[in-house]
Amino acid sequence: MNEFLQQLVNGLALGAIYALIALGYTMVYGVLRFINFAHGDVFMLGAFAGYFLSPVVNRFLPAQSYLGGTLVLLLAMLLCAGLGMLIEFLAYRPLRQRPKLTVLITAIGVSLFIEYTCQHKYVFGAAPKKFPDLIPTETWRFGGLVLSSNQLLVFVTSLLLLGALRFVVQKTRMGMAMRAVSFNEQAAALMGVNINSVISFTFGLGSALAAAGGILFAMNYASIEPLMGVQMGLKAFIAAVFGGIGNIPGAALGGIILGIIETFAGGIPGLSNYRDGIAFAILILMLLFKPAGLLGKAQVEKV
Amino acid sequence: MFLGLTAGALLVLASGGCGKSEGGAGAAADTVKVGEFASLTGKEATFGISSHEGTLLAIEELNAGGGVLGRKLELLTEDDQSKAGEPATVVNKLIARDNVVAILGEVASSRSLEAAPICQQNKIPMISPSSTNPKVTETGDYIFRVCFVDPFQGTVMANFATKTLHAKKVSVFTDVKSDYSKGLAKYFKEGFLASGGQIVAELDFNGGDKDFKAQLTAIKAAGPDAVFVPGYYTDAALICIQAKQLGLNVPFFGGDGWESDQLVKIGQDSVEGNYFSTHYASDVATDRSKNFVVSYQKRFNGKVPDAMAALGYDSALVLADAIRRAGSTDGPKVRDALAATKDFDGVTGETTINEKRDATKSAVILQVKDGKFKYLETVAP
Numbered sequence: 001m002n003e004f005l006q007q008l009v010n011g012l013a014l015g016a017i018y019a020l021i022a023l024g025y026t027m028v029y030g031v032l033r034f035i036n037f038a039h040g041d042v043f044m045l046g047a048f049a050g051y052f053l054s055p056v057v058n059r060f061l062p063a064q065s066y067l068g069g070t071l072v073l074l075l076a077m078l079l080c081a082g083l084g085m086l087i088e089f090l091a092y093r094p095l096r097q098r099p100k101l102t103v104l105i106t107a108i109g110v111s112l113f114i115e116y117t118c119q120h121k122y123v124f125g126a127a128p129k130k131f132p133d134l135i136p137t138e139t140w141r142f143g144g145l146v147l148s149s150n151q152l153l154v155f156v157t158s159l160l161l162l163g164a165l166r167f168v169v170q171k172t173r174m175g176m177a178m179r180a181v182s183f184n185e186q187a188a189a190l191m192g193v194n195i196n197s198v199i200s201f202t203f204g205l206g207s208a209l210a211a212a213g214g215i216l217f218a219m220n221y222a223s224i225e226p227l228m229g230v231q232m233g234l235k236a237f238i239a240a241v242f243g244g245i246g247n248i249p250g251a252a253l254g255g256i257i258l259g260i261i262e263t264f265a266g267g268i269p270g271l272s273n274y275r276d277g278i279a280f281a282i283l284i285l286m287l288l289f290k291p292a293g294l295l296g297k298a299q300v301e302k303v
Numbered sequence: 304m305f306l307g308l309t310a311g312a313l314l315v316l317a318s319g320g321c322g323k324s325e326g327g328a329g330a331a332a333d334t335v336k337v338g339e340f341a342s343l344t345g346k347e348a349t350f351g352i353s354s355h356e357g358t359l360l361a362i363e364e365l366n367a368g369g370g371v372l373g374r375k376l377e378l379l380t381e382d383d384q385s386k387a388g389e390p391a392t393v394v395n396k397l398i399a400r401d402n403v404v405a406i407l408g409e410v411a412s413s414r415s416l417e418a419a420p421i422c423q424q425n426k427i428p429m430i431s432p433s434s435t436n437p438k439v440t441e442t443g444d445y446i447f448r449v450c451f452v453d454p455f456q457g458t459v460m461a462n463f464a465t466k467t468l469h470a471k472k473v474s475v476f477t478d479v480k481s482d483y484s485k486g487l488a489k490y491f492k493e494g495f496l497a498s499g500g501q502i503v504a505e506l507d508f509n510g511g512d513k514d515f516k517a518q519l520t521a522i523k524a525a526g527p528d529a530v531f532v533p534g535y536y537t538d539a540a541l542i543c544i545q546a547k548q549l550g551l552n553v554p555f556f557g558g559d560g561w562e563s564d565q566l567v568k569i570g571q572d573s574v575e576g577n578y579f580s581t582h583y584a585s586d587v588a589t590d591r592s593k594n595f596v597v598s599y600q601k602r603f604n605g606k607v608p609d610a611m612a613a614l615g616y617d618s619a620l621v622l623a624d625a626i627r628r629a630g631s632t633d634g635p636k637v638r639d640a641l642a643a644t645k646d647f648d649g650v651t652g653e654t655t656i657n658e659k660r661d662a663t664k665s666a667v668i669l670q671v672k673d674g675k676f677k678y679l680e681t682v683a684p
Contacts, residue, residue: 003524006549010516119344126344126384128537130569139548146550221513222544223537223569225346228513266506266517273479273507275517 002144007263013151013220015259016158020213021236022243022251023165024084024206030182030246031202034100037107038087039210040233041114042080044226046211047131047218048124049076054132069134073157073215077208084207085200093196111233118226128225131218154216161212162252165205169248174201182246231276235262238283244296254294258282334377335370335632337362337622338403340393340418342410345385346511347535349563350410350611354432355380357615358407360602365619371626378619379403383414394418398425404632405429407618410611411535412436412483419446426634428625428641432618433582433611435559436486440660445634447641447660449617449649450582451684453483456558457490459580459666459682460531465498467668467680468554468578470528472503476518476542478534480510487533487558503527510538515545523551530555536563540570547573554578562609567674574671582610583651584667584678592650610651617649 021043028036053072061068091110095103119126138149169175177198180188189195217232218224235258243254258279266275286293339358342351362378370376379401381393390409397403398421406422406429409415415434422429423443431439431448435456440446464470473495478484492502504525506518519542522530530546532539532555539561546555554577561579585596585607595616599608608616624647625640626632647654654662665683669676 003520006520006523007517010514010520014514014516121344126346127348127565128346128569130571139550141550146548148548150548217513221541223513223541227511231511263514263517266514267521269505269521272518272521273509276509 003267005145007267008260009145009147009151011260011263012256013154013259014263015239015256016154017213017217017220017232017255018236018239018259019252019255020158020161020209020216021232022239022255023162023248024210025237025240026243026245026248026251027178027202027206029240030248031178031199032092032103034103035107035237036092036203036206037104037233038091038110038114039206040229040236041111041118042084042087042207042229043210043214043217043232043236044118044224044229045083045114046076046080046207046214047224047228048118048214048226049079049211050134050215050218051129051131051224053079054134064133064136066135072134073212076215077211080211080214081204081208084203084210087207088200088203093199115226115230124226126226128223131222131224134215134219150220154220157212157216161209165209165248168205174198178202235276235279238279241293242283242286244293247293247295247297250293250295257294334375335372335626336377336379336401336403337619338394338397338401338406339378339380340383340390340397340406340408340414341380342385342414343380343382346537347385347411349536349565350433351382351385353563353609353611354408354410354615356603356606357599357608357612357617358432358619360599361616361619361623363602364598365623371623372630372632376623383409385411385414387413387417390414390417391421394421398422398427403427404626404634405622405637407432407615407622409434411481412439412486413481415439416442416482419443422446426638428622428634428638430618430622430641432614433559434483436482437659437661438482438486444642444660445638447621447656449621449651449654449662450614451664451666452659452661453486453558454490455684456580456666457487457492458494459668460487460556460558461491461494461498461500462682463578463580463668464495464529464531464556465500468529468556470500470554472501472525472527474504474506474522474525474527474530475502476506476508476515476522476530476532476534478510478538479507481534483558483560484510484533484535487560488531491531491533508534508538508542510535512538513541515542516549519546519549519551522546523549527553529553532557533560535560536566537569540566540568540574543570543573543577559610562611562669562676564609567671571674575674576671578668578670578679580666580668580682582664582666583613584669584676585609585613587667587678587681589652591648595650613650617651617654620649621647621654 024039118124140147177193181198239254239258240251243250262275265278266272341355366375383389410433412434415431419442423445433450435453437452477488504522556578559581562581629636629640644656663684668679
């Protein structure tokens with residue numbers, strides 16, 4: 001029973017991070033109908049932003065304080081939001097009117113460009129780095145169940161960010177514009193919505209969430225390296241498709257479910273090395289039986 | 304991103320992976336070209352760098368002493384970025400384009416296994432400084448190594464677990480992506496079961512994973528006395544950290560894949576008190592290895608050489624010795640001379656190449672203490 005609860009905690013903490021990254025995929029898909037494959041790399045850049053910002057913030061705030069940690073998180077999110085918008089502006093905007101496949105391949109190119117530039121010894125270097133402790137860590141024991149403050153923090157932060165995102169999308173003018181563009185780009189433009197700024201904003205928002213995911217991930221798993229976004233990005237993409245791509249609550253739900261399934265698979269002797277394979281198998285099954293995903297609505301493509 | 308690994312590898316190869324020639328004064332047609340492939344960047348970068356520095360030092364010292372057969376040695380080094388697929392590319396290049404007379408490398412068995420068939424096919428002798436998986440030299444009669452093999456290392460660690468740790472129940476946590484890890488796990492299990500121990504949970508991971516909590520939770524539930532992690536240092540450090548977070552406070556121990564200062568840099572307090580076996584300890588040394596430690600520190604800014612550096616050094620010396628005895632750089636002749644290597648006095652002890660083209664050598668066990676590796680015991684073969 002203890003083992004079951006412990007795995008549930010592990011799975012929820014991992015799933016919450018998948019959820020944060022998956023939101024970026026799903027929002028961009030919702031607005032632009034394309035997969036931004038460089039999103040996993042923004043997640044990585046977020047973790048590195050935290051790594052480099054932490055000593056700077058510690059100069060005027062005590063190390064390992066909640067205030068300092070929050071400031072690092074917010075600054076990294078801001079920085080990555082800017083980066084996300086820059087990527088969109090430089091790489092995707094010039095190709096907006098081209099076939100979606102062109103943009104998709106460009107996204108793969110951007111992803112490779114970021115990964116391998118960062119691996120260069122004068123940028124970050126390829127060796128894994130120890131991520132600093134941003135906040136004081138504590139461990140609580142309930143019988144055999146161990147819950148760390150970091151795990152709790154991942155979950156709470158993810159929930160807060162999800163709430164904030166829901167507010168932005170549902171209650172603000174920009175959110176309304178996002179939904180309008182997602183529904184029908186041309187009609188939205190005719191109604192006076194500035195398409196460029198909406199798309200820019202979407203990239204910024206998604207990238208900020210990915211950066212938060214990167215920092216939360218690094219706080220929990222201690223080491224960061226330039227290729228850390230490859231596998232995480234792929235998994236989050238699966239989570240987004242699993243939940244129904246383009247659907248925001250779906251992406252969050254998909255992330256959590258994927259994290260839990262993966263963790264339980266990883267805890268079974270003999271099956272533990274197939275944990276990634278199981279995640280992909282579930283995606284295939286999902287696409288076979290429910291092509292639109294868990295919460296997605298089937299759309300009729302008009303020819 | 305799915306294409307990331309392969310396509311990216313080509314990209315980097317084109318931009319930064321070009322051959323660097325080092326250690327050869329006046330690279331001309333009359334030098335003896337030796338190829339080296341090493342993981343200078345990536346996940347096992349500290350292994351590749353240590354091994355490369357050891358090799359480089361040996362080549363420089365040999366050249367200062369006049370080289371071999373009246374010719375200087377020229378070391379051509381290629382970086383394989385700790386990636387599968389890359390060794391084949393760079394070794395093919397070294398053989399076909401640079402016409403090297405022999406290949407030195409690699410640390411990781413999986414990558415040595417990739418290069419070995421290519422060297423065998425081209426009849427170019429290959430010496431792996433520190434790949435311990437038995438399959439490496441089984442590839443063919445041109446493949447050698449100057450270190451011990453995993454059946455020995457696995458038995459050493461099995462005895463260590465029973466006798467020193469007094470462990471009755473041990474969990475094994477294997478990296479299924481690595482031939483080294485799988486081999487070492489297998490021989491450890493055989494040895495530990497034979498000495499009356501019990502394996503309580505066998506879990507697997509994929510090298511490069513970040514989340515190990517799922518597997519560690521299952522290990523904790525099985526209640527082992529100690530956990531054997533035959534993996535590489537980055538993964539081992541993360542495993543130790545996450546084990547502590549889950550309240551799994553039993554000794555963790557591993558093989559020579561743990562020996563890197565990165566283990567302590569990443570793992571910090573969490574790796575404290577844990578054990579691993581390796582080839583050589585710089586704090587207990589013969590005269591031969593003391594000299595090596597001094598000249599290595601002089602050459603590389605005071606860095607203390609680890610086992611990979613010492614084996615890299617020995618691999619180049621064993622090769623030079625064989626070329627001298629062969630009186631030629633001809634592949635088959637060098638091969639025969641290598642196979643006849645006997646009682647060669649290296650910094651990691653006396654090297655004798657046996658009929659399986661492996662070296663028979665003793666192992667040492669080190670413990671992490673105050674962030675440093677402390678010598679614990681030596682186990683003779």
